Amino acid sequence: MEVELTAPNGKKWMQPLGLFINNEFVKSSNEQKIASINPTTEEEICSVYAATSDDVDKAVTAARKAFRDKSWKSLSGTERGALMLKLADLVGQHAETLATIECLDNGKPYSVALSENLPEVQNVLRYYAGYADKNFGQVIDVGPAKFAYTVKEPLGVCGQIIPWNYPLDMAAWKLGPALCCGNTIVLKLAEQTPLSMLYVAKLIKEAGFPPGVVNIINGHGREAGAALVQHPQVDKIAFTGSTATGKEIMKMASATMKNITLETGGKSPLIVFEDADLDNAATWSHGGIMSNQGQICTATSRILVQEPIYNQFLEKFKAKVQEVSVVGDPFEENTFQGPQVTKQQYERVLSYIRAGKEEGATVMMGGEPAPQKGKGFFVAPTVFTNVKPSMQIYREEIFGPCVAIVSFKTEEEAIELANDTTYGLGSALFTKDLTRAHRVAREIEAGMVWINSSNDSDFRIPFGGVKQSGIGRELGEAGLTAYCHVKSIHVNMAA
Numbered sequence: 001m002e003v004e005l006t007a008p009n010g011k012k013w014m015q016p017l018g019l020f021i022n023n024e025f026v027k028s029s030n031e032q033k034i035a036s037i038n039p040t041t042e043e044e045i046c047s048v049y050a051a052t053s054d055d056v057d058k059a060v061t062a063a064r065k066a067f068r069d070k071s072w073k074s075l076s077g078t079e080r081g082a083l084m085l086k087l088a089d090l091v092g093q094h095a096e097t098l099a100t101i102e103c104l105d106n107g108k109p110y111s112v113a114l115s116e117n118l119p120e121v122q123n124v125l126r127y128y129a130g131y132a133d134k135n136f137g138q139v140i141d142v143g144p145a146k147f148a149y150t151v152k153e154p155l156g157v158c159g160q161i162i163p164w165n166y167p168l169d170m171a172a173w174k175l176g177p178a179l180c181c182g183n184t185i186v187l188k189l190a191e192q193t194p195l196s197m198l199y200v201a202k203l204i205k206e207a208g209f210p211p212g213v214v215n216i217i218n219g220h221g222r223e224a225g226a227a228l229v230q231h232p233q234v235d236k237i238a239f240t241g242s243t244a245t246g247k248e249i250m251k252m253a254s255a256t257m258k259n260i261t262l263e264t265g266g267k268s269p270l271i272v273f274e275d276a277d278l279d280n281a282a283t284w285s286h287g288g289i290m291s292n293q294g295q296i297c298t299a300t301s302r303i304l305v306q307e308p309i310y311n312q313f314l315e316k317f318k319a320k321v322q323e324v325s326v327v328g329d330p331f332e333e334n335t336f337q338g339p340q341v342t343k344q345q346y347e348r349v350l351s352y353i354r355a356g357k358e359e360g361a362t363v364m365m366g367g368e369p370a371p372q373k374g375k376g377f378f379v380a381p382t383v384f385t386n387v388k389p390s391m392q393i394y395r396e397e398i399f400g401p402c403v404a405i406v407s408f409k410t411e412e413e414a415i416e417l418a419n420d421t422t423y424g425l426g427s428a429l430f431t432k433d434l435t436r437a438h439r440v441a442r443e444i445e446a447g448m449v450w451i452n453s454s455n456d457s458d459f460r461i462p463f464g465g466v467k468q469s470g471i472g473r474e475l476g477e478a479g480l481t482a483y484c485h486v487k488s489i490h491v492n493m494a495a
């Protein structure tokens with residue numbers, strides 16, 4: 001049920017392979033497995049057990065039992081918070097191993113995993129641990145004949161389905177508020193990145209969570225994911241992933257009228273006005289699309305630049321890509337960009353690049369594979385100019401290090417271009433004009449606006465989208481509303 005792995009950085013660890021149900025690792029009922037591929041070398045790392053619908057049923061049954069069991073149900077918020085704090089500490093103690101697994105399995109640079117993703121996991125767990133004994137109801141004064149109050153109650157069993165781009169962070173964003181409110185969980189990991197959260201499963205047990213409170217499974221989306229969404233004993237589905245899958249999930253969840261939270265795709269605009277600090281704009285707009293190999297749902301993948309500064313901005317953006325976007329082995333210290341997560345994603349990004357070329361856009365930089373020592377799913381950071389709003393590369397989510405830059409004349413036109421999309425997740429704008437900044441921020445149809453930055457996400461601030469980018473919010477206080485309901489209690493004082 002475990003295998004010893006060694007990474008290129010010399011780190012060794014025991015990698016669990018089973019389904020984590022009731023605080024134990026078990027095989028899948030038919031022993032089927034999913035192989036995890038190292039995107040840098042294209043070699044298999046190991047295979048993990050993949051849940052069948054029977055296994056999903058076992059995990060849900062465990063979560064249901066745990067939800068009703070005193071060992072979890074009768075804990076005070078303070079006690080739940082203490083368990084979460086313990087888990088955050090353990091994640092910190094194992095940060096180097098977890099960053100190593102993430103680098104190996106996902107292809108993201110080790111330095112980024114260690115300095116950004118691991119702290120995020122701890123921050124989110126600690127933030128919601130703090131809320132666990134501060135999330136209470138109200139007393140509502142309706143006069144002397146009635147005493148009325150509300151209590152916030154957990155929803156029950158939460159099915160959580162996460163993607164592969166931030167395996168640890170996406171899990172923390174979902175576990176944090178769910179545990180804070182007293183729910184129990186079946187978390188399904190993405191097929192492409194099954195390893196790091198299985199290691200965290202060991203830490204969950206070590207932290208002292210009762211069996212069945214957190215169950216973690218691997219499995220195929222259409223099999224295990226769909227079984228979870230359709231299971232009648234699951235009260236809520238929280239999903240992060242593509243818009244197409246989000247729509248399917250919404251449909252399936254309707255049969256049992258589940259509470260849902262969806263965080264889906266985006267094609268986020270970034271507007272650079274002529275009065276902007278162009279060095280600052282170039283720095284953030286580069287990070288906003290090229291970080292994490294461009295595999296970010298809020299990636300600001302459409303850059304809109306006001307005409308008078310268009311050429312000047314292009315020069316600065318190009319210089320930034322040349323200076324910062326070092327493509328290479330993700331275990332190397334100075335690597336900024338590792339491989340795309342899988343061959344399929346790599347080919348998908350390349351097919352968009354081909355479409356951009358065929359539709360007549362200009363490749364200012366990149367536009368081709370960038371294998372390292374002849375291997376790996378690497379794509380050169382790609383910048384398209386002369387892009388028309390009708391082009392695929394402008395309209396569709398590419399999920400790779402590929403950006404479309406267009407020019408605009410007026411503020412009105414910029415807003416129109418920004419909103420000309422079925423998505424509404426992130427957005428960014430650059431200007432030194434305070435009133436314009438706030439005026440335009442209000443006009444953009446998106447769940448988040450960054451003024452003079454991009455993708456500067458923060459665990460204390462709500463995250464989520466409008467339009468076809470999702471339903472509901474994660475993070476911040478708003479993230480709690482997705483995991484509890486308000487029960488009203490009326491007491492007849494005249495009785």
Ligand code: ADP
Pocket residue numbers: 161162163164188189190191219220221222224225226229240241242243245246248249
């Ligand atoms: P991507 O296309 O980037 O792989 P998906 O949205 O397909 O993203 O996958 C995100 C998560 O949703 C993964 O954990 C995947 O297994 C799961 N998933 C995919 N299809 C389904 C489905 N039909 N029902 C439930 N979960 C699914």
